[in-house]
Structures are given as structure tokens and as C-alpha cells.
Amino acid sequence: MFLAWRELWFARARFGLMGGVVALIAVLVVMLSGLSSGLVNDGVSGLKKLPVSAFAFGEDTAIDSAFSRSTVDRDQLAQWADQDGVAEAALFGNQLVNGEGPHDEPVDLALFGVEAGSFVAPSAEDVIEGTALSGENGIVVSETVTDLGLGLGDTVTIDRLGTELTVVGILDGQHTFGHVDVAYVPMGTWQEIHAGIPEGAEARPEIYDGATAIALASASGEDIDRAAGDAAAATTTVSLEESFDGSPGYAAETLTLELIQVFLYAISALVVGAFFMVWTIQRKHEIAVARAMGASTGYLVRDALGQAAVVLVVSTVAGMGVGVGFGALLSSSPMPFALEAAPLAAAAVLLIGLGLVGAAASVGRIARVDPLTALGGQR
């Protein structure tokens, strides 16, 4: 690194420009990572926090509309409950509704219909204020509902039906589904809302038989035999992660952001590779002199890669610092934005690692520089 440090200082303008490009890419990567995490949270944090390993939807349900179109009944639930490896099985209802808050403000909710006492129902430990599910029309809502001005004891009136739901508990943290706050509601009430029964009207008894899906939890250490269960209960079962694609817009949003990030990594690696290629070609004569002086290829390559590592680490860390700063400003805005340590660390490793790969591909030219060219007469 003797030569590398001195060259970094001597050509600081050139290295600064290249580092600036990498730093700006790092800023962009942080923003996209934050947006990505934010959208994932907004889309499926309600699902992620369920103690569920798989969902059994109605037979031949397409996954992208599973949560809105699928229906299952109690016979299928009974079949699933008997399957090997299934520790818990419960009905799960999902319905996006529009309503009005106590001050006539619009409130959108993703209703999660659960049977009181079942494994998917929120327990007392999940609740930071109020109680777990209680009463016919009591709901337990995501903490983010408080951003809408709703609190304990407030009532949400469902549009058209007039059903009044009262907030009895507030969950710890963000629980959202398809960018809408989750409200856990007792299964009976969910079934009435899902069937479109207006408040006070009589409902046919068969509506109380169905739900959207069967929530399954596997016994510890065992895998659920999905094929056997699906055959027995006539369902289509997907893992919890696969069910995320059923959240409105989720698959398209994450795919778009991932694609942009992949392109950014590729661009960054190419920029760094191109820079070091030009830099190495510029230094060809100096490298020849150093080799004539007896510097080994290994010595010169180590020097050049060390130099690339310094530039990459400094510019990535600086860019990410700026990105995290911007992100902190955004976090307090209504934008879905969440900075998480793990994806940021992965992004830093990728930027630096791929940059080094690009640099390595270029500085390989050092090995082909003939020390003979250092002698004037041989040029």
C-alpha cells in the first residue's frame, strides 16, 4: 500500500469523482432499500406477525387474488386439523373495508376475522393498550391506526352495512395488509360483514360456516405435508411467505424495486471496473518501471486492490451515511419507508464486493505489463 496511498492523494480529484459516483449510488441504494422495506412492511407486516406457517385456500385459488376470492368451510378445517404435522388449524377471514371514524373521517381497515381463543387471535401479550378480542363488535387494531386519530373506545362504522366496531385493544407495532391497517375482529362479525349483512338484519345460518382460508401452524420440527392435506381437504396450500403475493400490489412493488437495485449494483461494479481499467492503462509505464525495479505482480496487484478497497469502503460508507440521514427525515413522513440494519449491511457488502470484482477484472492487466517497456529504446 506504499504506492496506493500516495497515488490516492496525488490523484485525489480523479479518485474523488469516482468515489462520488459510488457514494451517490450508495445513497440511492439506501433510499431504495428503505422504500423496499417500507413497502414490504406496509404490504404484509400484518401477515408476517401471524404465528402461521401456511395458509390453505379454497381449491384452485390463484395466489394473487387468494385473500379476496378464496373461501373455505369448517369441514375442510376439520380435515386439515387431522393432518400429520399440523399443530394448530383455525379459520382465518380477510376483508378490506371502508368505514367512518367517530368524527366522520374515512377509515380503511383490513379485517382479520379470527375465532376467539384460536392460535391466530391476538393474545393479551400482543396488546399494548386495552385488552385482547372481547365482545361481539370489539376490534383489536394495529398501533399505526393511532396515526388516523383513532384510540381506545372509538367506534368505526362500516360503510353501507352500518356495522359499528369498537376499538378494544391496540397491538404492539405496525400490522398492515395491502397498505391498510389491520383490525382483528371476532369471526362471527367478520362473517356477517363478509356476507354483506347490514347491521340488525337476519343472516342465513350457512354464512357462519365459511372463512377466507385455514391458518395452519406446523408442529415444531415437522413439515406440513401440503399435498396430502390438499387432497384430503380440497384446498390449495401455500406457505406464509408465498401468501405475501396475495397482498394487493405486493409482488409488483417488490419486483420493481429489486430490479432497480440489481441494476444499481451492476452499474456500480461497471463504473468501478471501467475506472480502474482506465487508471491501470494510464499507469502502464509506471507499472513497467516498478516491475523493472523488481516489484512482483503480486505486490502491484495487492497495492491496486487495496487502493480500490479504500475508495469503495470510504465512498460506500459516506454515501450510506447520507442516505440514512435522508431516510431519518422520511421516516417521520407518511411515506412507507423503513431502514433496517440487515438489508443495509447486505447492500454495503454487495457494493464493496462487486466493486472489488470490477476492479480485480481491470487490474489483472498489471500482470501483462512488460517491464521491458520501461527501457526507452524498446518503446
Added chain:
Amino acid sequence: MTNTAEQLAGRASRTTEGLALEHVSLTLGDGDSTVTALDDVDLTVPRGELLAVVGPSGSGKSSLLAVAGALIAPTSGAVHLDGVDVLALKGGRQAALRRERIGFVFQSGNLLPALTAMDQLRFALHVAGVRGTPGRDPRDLLEQVGMGHKAGRRPHELSGGERQRVGIARALVTTPGLLLVDEPTAALDRARSHEVVELLAAETHEHGVATVMVTHDHDVLEHCDRVVEMEDGRLSA
């Protein structure tokens, strides 16, 4: 193993210290267009001698330096440096030989632009892996070549003569046994040329270095101990 063998060889042949080329021939190019750059060259340069090689362009002077400096292997013949058979060494050991035993002085210095005069010398020591003991003190050496006051300057802040002085100091800082000098005065005026070659002669004599200097410049030959002429790859005294 290699080290011990070399050391033994070095000790066994104290009397043959310096550079010795025997029947060295070098053919460059391939197929139809081969050029005989060196044709059966015999040359011995003992330690403490400044040898000048003169001759027209393309006569093989630079090839002579390249072969002597282990930058290129001759087609046939033998090269010994301080009794060590240079051609018997593998590529990595040849690079080691260059950084430990051979100093190069290039045309117009060929200094590294990012380094100050002082760092040019320290880089040579760093490459050679010298940690203190065997190398010469870079500051003293810069003083001796009259560049002590410009130790912190980079090549673009130095004149041609100053660059050449730093280049000479860089070649000498690792205490080489062989100094190979390529057209040191090509970019210098007469007064500077004489200063530079006088400096080379003084260092050669004082530190017992075998020095081979390739030059076009007949003015500076008065400072050399011996002059050989090269034409079409052949040497004549």
C-alpha cells in the same frame, strides 16, 4: 534451498564479482521478421567500473541492458551477476534479483509521478523489502546527489537534471551490485549531462558498483573508465 545455493555461489566466486556475459545472442521477433539484436556478445564489467556502450540506434544497446538486467532471456549464452547464474533463476527469483542486486536508471528518470523525491527512494526500499539495515539512508543519499533541498518535491516540480539525479539515487539506495543506465543524458543540456555522468562515475567508484551506461552522447565519455561500441548486435572495443 535456492538462497543457500546462491549464497554459496556468491561466496565461491568473489573474484568474479560484477557482470559477466558469455557468448550472449538474442534474436527478436518471430517468423519472417527476426532481428538479431545481440550477436555472440562477450562482456565483463567488474565492480567499480563505469562502462559506456555507444552505438547507433537499433544497434542492440537497449537489448544489452535488458539481458543484463534479467528483463529478457537471451536466445543463447550465459549471464552471471556476482557469480550467480542469472538465467538459472525462475521468474519470481529474477524479480527478487532485480530488486536486491540491480539498479536501473531510465531515460529522463522515469520517476513515479505520485511520489516525492524522498518517496521515490523509499519506494525502492519498500519494493526490495529492506527494513533499515542493508539499504542506504535515503536522506543522506539525496544530499549526496545534491537533491536534499528538494526531497519533498514531486517529479513535475523538478527539472530534467534534477529528475535524473533522483533517478540515480533511487537506483543506488538498495546498494545494488550492478547499475544499468539507459541514455541518462538524452533530455539534458551539456552542463547537466556532465554533472549527471560525473555523479554516476563518482558513485560507481566510491561504492564499487559495476555500471553499464548506454548513451548516444560522446561528450560524456571522458568520465567513463571504458568505452565499447556496438554495431548490429556486435561489440567492439
